[in-house]
Amino acid sequence: MVTRIGTKRRKTRHKLKRARHEKGKISLSRYFQTFENGEQVGLKINSAVAKGQFFPRFHGHCGTVAGMKGRCYEVKIKDGGKRKSLYVHPIHMIKLDNKN
Secondary structure (H helix, E strand, O other): OOOOOOOOOOOOOOOOOOOHHHOOOOOHHHHOOOOOOOOEEEEOOOOOOOOOOOOHHHOOOEEEEEEEEOOEEEEEEEEOOEEEEEEEOHHHEEEOOOOO
16 A cells, blocks of 8 residues: 555645635634534535534535534535545534425
8 A cells, every 4th residue: 555645635725715705704603503413514614614624525515414423513425325424513514405
């Protein structure tokens, strides 16, 4: 096996860049938002907050809230054919509307 070079933020210069209207102070309502079990959420990393960040590979994925662990939520996602669970802080999550 080859040794992995770099950290988990390697090659994420554009992926973790915040839009112009998102820069500045962090919204407290977004920081303290709550979710219910079974609710659909989108995963979007806020690069200003390192707490509760998930691996950048899952940036842009959608998942389902399965529970809590401390202040973070357990989110179940599907990566390829596998089911995975991530522990994510609410600032890195966006509520999705289920109006299909």
